[in-house]
Amino acid sequence: AQTVTQSQPEMSVQEAETVTLSCTYDTSENNYYLFWYKQPPSRQMILVIRQEAYKQQNATENRFSVNFQKAAKSFSLKISDSQLGDTAMYFCAFLPIGGTSYGKLTFGQGTILTVHP
Amino acid sequence: SQTIHQWPATLVQPVGSPLSLECTVEGTSNPNLYWYRQAAGRGLQLLFYSVGIGQISSEVPQNLSASRPQDRQFILSSKKLLLSDSGFYLCAWSVGTFGKPQHFGDGTRLSIL
Numbered sequence: 306a307q308t309v310t311q312s313q314p315e316m317s318v319q320e321a322e323t324v325t326l327s328c329t330y331d332t333s334e335n336n337y338y339l340f341w342y343k344q345p346p347s348r349q350m351i352l353v354i355r356q357e358a359y360k361q362q363n364a365t366e367n368r369f370s371v372n373f374q375k376a377a378k379s380f381s382l383k384i385s386d387s388q389l390g391d392t393a394m395y396f397c398a399f400l401p402i403g404g405t406s407y408g409k410l411t412f413g414q415g416t417i418l419t420v421h422p
Numbered sequence: 423s424q425t426i427h428q429w430p431a432t433l434v435q436p437v438g439s440p441l442s443l444e445c446t447v448e449g450t451s452n453p454n455l456y457w458y459r460q461a462a463g464r465g466l467q468l469l470f471y472s473v474g475i476g477q478i479s480s481e482v483p484q485n486l487s488a489s490r491p492q493d494r495q496f497i498l499s500s501k502k503l504l505l506s507d508s509g510f511y512l513c514a515w516s517v518g519t520f521g522k523p524q525h526f527g528d529g530t531r532l533s534i535l
Binding site: 338340355413 | 531
């Protein structure tokens with residue numbers, strides 16, 4: 306079984322600054338994917354970024370990038386040039402590959418990010 | 423393109439009443455389907471998942487059940503709601519098993535009185 310831990314219940318950042326959200330996970334799997342999802346006050350879950358465990362290169366999506374440290378089982382999300390619309394709850398999620406995983410995600414408890422003007 | 427519809431958006435039900443939440447996916451075939459519950463300010467708890475018509479797996483023993491009568495339809499039900507069933511319910515879909523992300527509906531906020 307996998308566990309995903311987000312140790313920061315809440316974070317805040319000033320508009321235009323950079324913030325990093327932490328995520329660690331525990332697994333015996335060697336092949337898996339990691340995701341960050343964003344849940345704004347509207348409650349819709351939105352995929353932010355995806356990382357394949359077999360790729361050493363960190364994923365980036367515009368202002369969002371990750372720092373993936375496989376040996377340390379760490380997967381942090383960096384948001385650059387923070388915008389007011391980035392205010393949301395952010396979830397880290399783990400997905401094992403194949404077998405009987407059936408695409409089932411394991412989520413962390415979430416980090417509430419507030420961007421201040 | 424694929425879309426997911428979930429309804430109703432909000433529901434207020436008395437304790438002991440039945441429940442039926444529906445989720446449908448368009449634009450894809452044979453999706454994996456999932457029901458999650460999210461308590462206020464908390465993470466997502468996987469309740470049920472389905473990899474095909476009539477195939478339902480339960481992750482957490484509880485007062486709820488799920489059914490998949492059609493390929494792209496997933497229903498969450500209860501015969502008698504409990505106060506503890508209150509929460510935000512999310513339906514999601516994915517395809518395959520190899521790293522494809524889940525895509526979520528807009529959710530149903532369920533309040534039990």
